[in-house]
Amino acid sequence: MIATARPHSNWVMTVRRFVTTKIQVExxxxxxxxxxPAHKHLIEPATRQFYCACDACALTLESxxxxxxxxxxxxxxxxxxxxxxxxxxxQLPIDIVFFFxxxxxxxxxxxxxxxxxxxxxxxxxQAWKNLLEANPxxxxxxxxxxxxxxxRTKSARDYYRVSIDRCYALVGLIRTRWRGLxxxxxVWDDVRDFFASLDASAATRSDxxxxxx
Numbered sequence: 409m410i411a412t413a414r415p416h417s418n419w420v421m422t423v424r425r426f427v428t429t430k431i432q433v434e435x436x437x438x439x440x441x442x443x444x445p446a447h448k449h450l451i452e453p454a455t456r457q458f459y460c461a462c463d464a465c466a467l468t469l470e471s472x473x474x475x476x477x478x479x480x481x482x483x484x485x486x487x488x489x490x491x492x493x494x495x496x497x498x499q500l501p502i503d504i505v506f507f508f509x510x511x512x513x514x515x516x517x518x519x520x521x522x523x524x525x526x527x528x529x530x531x532x533x534q535a536w537k538n539l540l541e542a543n544p545x546x547x548x549x550x551x552x553x554x555x556x557x558x559x560r561t562k563s564a565r566d567y568y569r570v571s572i573d574r575c576y577a578l579v580g581l582i583r584t585r586w587r588g589l590x591x592x593x594x595v596w597d598d599v600r601d602f603f604a605s606l607d608a609s610a611a612t613r614s615d616x617x618x619x620x621x
């Protein structure tokens with residue numbers, strides 16, 4: 409079910425700007441105009457390249473079918489169903505991962521953060537269907553721009569439906585702050601703070617169609 413992992417360092421280099429505590433000044437990737445802290449993000453799905461854009465340039469890019477707007481979204485999913493045995497079958501080396509649908513004919517993809525950046529693993533179509541059956545709230549997740557973000561570090565069982573820039577902010581954070589073999593205490597403090605900030609800004613969704621088991 410898991411394909412050979414490969415790094416997405418080009419994504420991580422671009423998305424470092426989303427880790428706001430590390431950024432002094434941001435500029436539009438098209439016209440170089442200085443941007444306010446709240447500005448538009450776009451993605452080119454074919455290359456998975458992110459762009460920060462001023463309003464004028466964002467309108468230009470959005471008119472090009474190669475680009476899609478990444479609308480801000482943070483939604484905490486309550487009563488999400490992902491059992492420990494199911495999680496273990498995914499064979500991921502870290503208890504943080506995000507899942508999204510990618511491509512013109514969407515296929516499920518899993519990416520987990522690492523010291524080298526985002527590592528991609530192909531999730532089987534059947535595994536994704538099983539996840540959707542257990543969690544119907546994911547059925548209308550938009551390809552390329554939305555993701556299911558999972559945090560199962562230590563005793564956490566936290567699940568979020570977020571805009572994909574949130575996920576790559578976390579990937580960039582871990583890549584730039586990782587030290588030694590285990591990452592060091594600073595990176596894990598930053599990861600804890602990252603999820604705390606998600607919780608502080610998140611809407612909460614409790615799926616009535618949740619399946620117990």
